[in-house]
Amino acid sequence: MANPTFTYSLNCPMPELDFDAITLGHGSGGLLTNRLLDSGVFSLFKNEKLQQRHDGVILKPKGPIAFTTDSYVVSPIFFPGGNIGDLAINGTVNDLAMCGAKPRYLSLSFILEEGLPLAEFWEILLTIEHAAKKARIEVVTGDTKVVDRGKGDKIFINTTGIGDVLPQGKINIKRVEVGDAILVSHSIAHHGMAIMLEREGLKFEAPIFSDSRPVHVAVEHLIEQFGKDIKLLRDPTRGGVATVLNEICAQANLGAELHQNALPIDAVVASACEILGIDPLYVANEGVFIAIVKNSIAAEVVSHLAKFPGCERATIIGHMTNEHPKKVLMESGIGGRRVINMLAGEQLPRIC
Amino acid sequence: MANPTFTYSLNCPMPELDFDAITLGHGSGGLLTNRLLDSGVFSLFKNEKLQQRHDGVILKPKGPIAFTTDSYVVSPIFFPGGNIGDLAINGTVNDLAMCGAKPRYLSLSFILEEGLPLAEFWEILLTIEHAAKKARIEVVTGDTKVVDRGKGDKIFINTTGIGDVLPQGKINIKRVEVGDAILVSHSIAHHGMAIMLEREGLKFEAPIFSDSRPVHVAVEHLIEQFGKDIKLLRDPTRGGVATVLNEICAQANLGAELHQNALPIDAVVASACEILGIDPLYVANEGVFIAIVKNSIAAEVVSHLAKFPGCERATIIGHMTNEHPKKVLMESGIGGRRVINMLAGEQLPRIC
Numbered sequence: 001m002a003n004p005t006f007t008y009s010l011n012c013p014m015p016e017l018d019f020d021a022i023t024l025g026h027g028s029g030g031l032l033t034n035r036l037l038d039s040g041v042f043s044l045f046k047n048e049k050l051q052q053r054h055d056g057v058i059l060k061p062k063g064p065i066a067f068t069t070d071s072y073v074v075s076p077i078f079f080p081g082g083n084i085g086d087l088a089i090n091g092t093v094n095d096l097a098m099c100g101a102k103p104r105y106l107s108l109s110f111i112l113e114e115g116l117p118l119a120e121f122w123e124i125l126l127t128i129e130h131a132a133k134k135a136r137i138e139v140v141t142g143d144t145k146v147v148d149r150g151k152g153d154k155i156f157i158n159t160t161g162i163g164d165v166l167p168q169g170k171i172n173i174k175r176v177e178v179g180d181a182i183l184v185s186h187s188i189a190h191h192g193m194a195i196m197l198e199r200e201g202l203k204f205e206a207p208i209f210s211d212s213r214p215v216h217v218a219v220e221h222l223i224e225q226f227g228k229d230i231k232l233l234r235d236p237t238r239g240g241v242a243t244v245l246n247e248i249c250a251q252a253n254l255g256a257e258l259h260q261n262a263l264p265i266d267a268v269v270a271s272a273c274e275i276l277g278i279d280p281l282y283v284a285n286e287g288v289f290i291a292i293v294k295n296s297i298a299a300e301v302v303s304h305l306a307k308f309p310g311c312e313r314a315t316i317i318g319h320m321t322n323e324h325p326k327k328v329l330m331e332s333g334i335g336g337r338r339v340i341n342m343l344a345g346e347q348l349p350r351i352c
Numbered sequence: 353m354a355n356p357t358f359t360y361s362l363n364c365p366m367p368e369l370d371f372d373a374i375t376l377g378h379g380s381g382g383l384l385t386n387r388l389l390d391s392g393v394f395s396l397f398k399n400e401k402l403q404q405r406h407d408g409v410i411l412k413p414k415g416p417i418a419f420t421t422d423s424y425v426v427s428p429i430f431f432p433g434g435n436i437g438d439l440a441i442n443g444t445v446n447d448l449a450m451c452g453a454k455p456r457y458l459s460l461s462f463i464l465e466e467g468l469p470l471a472e473f474w475e476i477l478l479t480i481e482h483a484a485k486k487a488r489i490e491v492v493t494g495d496t497k498v499v500d501r502g503k504g505d506k507i508f509i510n511t512t513g514i515g516d517v518l519p520q521g522k523i524n525i526k527r528v529e530v531g532d533a534i535l536v537s538h539s540i541a542h543h544g545m546a547i548m549l550e551r552e553g554l555k556f557e558a559p560i561f562s563d564s565r566p567v568h569v570a571v572e573h574l575i576e577q578f579g580k581d582i583k584l585l586r587d588p589t590r591g592g593v594a595t596v597l598n599e600i601c602a603q604a605n606l607g608a609e610l611h612q613n614a615l616p617i618d619a620v621v622a623s624a625c626e627i628l629g630i631d632p633l634y635v636a637n638e639g640v641f642i643a644i645v646k647n648s649i650a651a652e653v654v655s656h657l658a659k660f661p662g663c664e665r666a667t668i669i670g671h672m673t674n675e676h677p678k679k680v681l682m683e684s685g686i687g688g689r690r691v692i693n694m695l696a697g698e699q700l701p702r703i704c
Contacts, residue, residue, distance in 0.1 A: 056453075058451060058517055060415075069510065108421070109510055145423050150502065160421055161408075162419065165410055173404065247386075284381075344382060346376045
């Protein structure tokens with residue numbers, strides 16, 4: 001559905017099977033589960049570890065690892081710029097990157113609703129395979145469950161990731177200090193607005209695509225280049241930039257001072273937000289990260305970042321301060337300051 | 353309900369909150385999510401790693417690790433002998449054990465349906481905490497999503513586990529040979545029958561409880577004691593003993609010869625199966641494992657196993673053979689032999 005990057009499915013036709021939708025039997029663990037796996041998952045994700053078809057897999061990490069989990073329940077499952085499949089890969093890849101780790105291994109667990117068309121499942125599998133390859137992460141173990149019609153919503157995906165911690169880095173909230181610069185890696189609010197417009201059937205002058213993408217290559221470069229001066233990394237997904245900064249301030253017992261004019265927002269996203277009365281600071285992102293870095297290297301970090309696709313609009317958006325601990329304040333273009341609270345209710349459910 | 357072991361909730365009252373059911377806002381990633389986590393999860397699972405509240409956690413494994421994932425969608429969520437919470441812990445703990453690993457770390461991811469009573473969520477959290485403590489596995493990272501009413505079914509849980517591979521062991525399907533003994537660790541078919549009776553509201557002369565329990569202590573002992581002579585471990589969950597043995601035979605390119613009279617089945621389970629016309633070989637277990645061991649040590653393994661709670665009825669149920677590759681045959685009490693196929697359709701959906 002309107003994913004501009006999704007053309008490879010044409011080259012990889014769906015296997016011919018004698019069923020065209022998921023049934024409860026596909027979650028039985030028996031013959032039908034095995035046929036589903038043989039036809040789809042195992043033919044796409046060919047690797048020695050999955051081939052063993054044990055309940056789990058043996059891995060041999062060489063040092064400290066990062067470990068992160070997320071369940072994806074986004075609705076609709078197909079949206080401009082991606083689908084639940086690549087979102088589930090990119091989201092977990094990015095969480096590993098936020099730990100200062102190089103993504104390595106992934107578990108993949110499906111909760112399918114009875115009646116899910118096999119064609120949709122196949123398209124999701126293809127994007128998963130594509131996204132995993134792109135992020136150089138290996139799907140090494142998995143699980144498939146089926147729930148009866150009306151007890152799920154097409155497909156939920158859990159991905160749990162393991163990454164190798166980059167030895168040059170030292171990502172830790174305790175290292176954040178007064179004066180540190182707050183960077184954002186790219187223009188914000190794309191993912192949430194793309195989902196919202198798709199869900200509500202709204203059209204704007206130009207389409208808005210989700211920013212669902214992996215950011216680990218840029219992150220690895222930053223850590224290799226700047227080491228411990230990269231102090232904290234967080235991805236502003238649910239709750240957006242505002243919520244993540246509030247969490248950082250609460251945990252660091254410091255304040256954040258933002259400059260509204262510095263926030264990178266695409267014109268089409270900004271006008272969609274304005275028309276719908278939505279503050280882009282609270283809108284979910286899926287390919288953007290916040291970095292707290294030593295102030296003296298901030299400008300250099302920005303110019304390094306800007307070389308990576310998807311980080312072209314990297315910007316310093318503010319600084320850490322001790323003037324108003326646990327509070328995020330934003331200075332507007334005309335000089336006023338307002339408190340940016342954590343997201344209170346639910347702006348847009350099931351964004352990821 | 354009717355879980356005979358669940359009394360500790362009385363000693364750990366639910367936190368007082370101004371909401372009594374899950375709302376969409378609890379999945380927002382914002383203030384409500386934080387309040388839910390502060391009130392419940394984080395007060396129960398106190399450990400340094402979770403306290404960091406990052407997107408992931410850093411772990412330092414000392415050698416090879418096992419990695420396994422499962423999503424739990426069991427219905428009903430409370431059943432005689434347990435609930436979805438301890439099932440999600442025991443299931444993943446047992447999958448790690450089946451890899452020959454000592455369970456260490458767990459990720460915990462919830463998909464909650466809007467409207468889930470907080471009291472039920474709290475009871476599930478308490479059993480999770482209890483089961484994790486019992487299995488000495490640490491919950492180190494997590495995720496909470498909420499879906500709108502009618503788009504989920506109360507609660508789904510993904511647990512993904514990491515364990516340290518026991519160096520004395522060498523669990524591998526390739527090591528299974530002709531003549532190896534097939535052991536089952538305890539009486540079978542409890543979990544599936546407990547769920548079925550609860551779901552259908554059927555009552556028998558004596559209640560049937562799920563066998564949901566961790567088996568890793570017995571497994572660790574076996575591997576320490578018998579090392580590489582323990583060749584393969586599998587837990588017969590979905591699809592039961594029949595399906596697991598078929599998978600083993602297919603992968604090992606060998607056959608299995610079972611003795612019907614040797615199968616340990618409790619009288620009440622056997623009669624429930626008979627009345628309902630269900631073959632206990634296809635019924636799911638959650639606290640039983642199959643071990644393929646060198647025949648010469650099989651009797652000794654059984655006598656070791658029988659000392660562990662939940663393994664008292666450990667038995668040799670058959671042997672591996674090359675006479676009928678990829679086929680499981682069972683000899684009946686009166687001498688006949690029949691083929692035991694893999695589970696074909698779906699006997700009982702959403703068993704785990």
